[in-house]
Amino acid sequence: MRNEIGKYTNKISALKLEKRQLTLNTLIIGEEGSGKTNLACKLRNFAIDSSVPTFYMDFSDSFEDNIELRYKDKDFNYIKFEESAEFEEEFQKLVDARKHIYMAVNPKYFSNKKDERSRLSATIAKVELLENYYYFFHDIENLNGFYTKFEDFLLYMLSLMNMQKYGFTFLAQPHAIFESQQIKLLFSFLYLGKCSNLNYFNTAVLKTFNKNKFYYQFRKDSPTLLFNSIKSEIVNIDEYIIEE
Numbered sequence: 001m002r003n004e005i006g007k008y009t010n011k012i013s014a015l016k017l018e019k020r021q022l023t024l025n026t027l028i029i030g031e032e033g034s035g036k037t038n039l040a041c042k043l044r045n046f047a048i049d050s051s052v053p054t055f056y057m058d059f060s061d062s063f064e065d066n067i068e069l070r071y072k073d074k075d076f077n078y079i080k081f082e083e084s085a086e087f088e089e090e091f092q093k094l095v096d097a098r099k100h101i102y103m104a105v106n107p108k109y110f111s112n113k114k115d116e117r118s119r120l121s122a123t124i125a126k127v128e129l130l131e132n133y134y135y136f137f138h139d140i141e142n143l144n145g146f147y148t149k150f151e152d153f154l155l156y157m158l159s160l161m162n163m164q165k166y167g168f169t170f171l172a173q174p175h176a177i178f179e180s181q182q183i184k185l186l187f188s189f190l191y192l193g194k195c196s197n198l199n200y201f202n203t204a205v206l207k208t209f210n211k212n213k214f215y216y217q218f219r220k221d222s223p224t225l226l227f228n229s230i231k232s233e234i235v236n237i238d239e240y241i242i243e244e
Helices: 019-023 036-049 085-096 119-124 127-132 146-160 181-186
Strands: 004-008 014-016 026-029 054-058 078-080 101-104 134-138 168-172 189-192 213-219 230-237
Touching: 004 036, 014 230, 019 036, 026 036, 036 054, 036 134, 036 168, 036 230, 078 085, 085 101, 085 127, 146 181
Parallel strands: 026 168, 026 189, 054 101, 054 134, 078 101, 134 168
Antiparallel strands: 004 014, 004 230, 189 213, 213 230
16 A cells, blocks of 8 residues: 655654545645645545545646646546536546546636535535545646635535545645634644745745655544644655556
């Protein structure tokens, strides 16, 4: 199983993913080139090896030819979101077969109104997905307007978490919205890459990080009536090597 994904900088043991990771929410935040996609591939591989189907949403609306080769393995099944009957039929076939799904989607399909549910929201909230899939939300290019809807969208996802069997991973560049306490509480695992904006998780340490080096924070796994304490480590994530 591909559960060893890197190394701690202050000890000799390897950074290993555990089954617990699949039931918790992860935020990977860092600038372009920091290694967010590389880390996401590691998490995706772990879910695949754990026999959990993955639903990967690419919010840069990529065409298949533009997607990185590291995703195009034997488990890669591409589909582009549309508000059409043809899309619904093709998508449902993938879900029914428990296939790993890579869906390109434009965030414009989300509703601007809190009391109006979009077809996109309805699609990602299908019961079969919530009960069986591990979600990835990849905001690659900080598309215009996305963050005006992002907080409502994540809080909407929180309302569905009682029905979700697994957690989800969100990849994003630094943005002020991640300073929200409500948003922070959604994530039990937090990976911070290189950040330069003074308001968005910037520290002197983060500014010095090279590619694939992260400030890794996670909630400790212990019984408590309150939120578990948070532990912090600096880690180096191994570069993903495409298997022939």
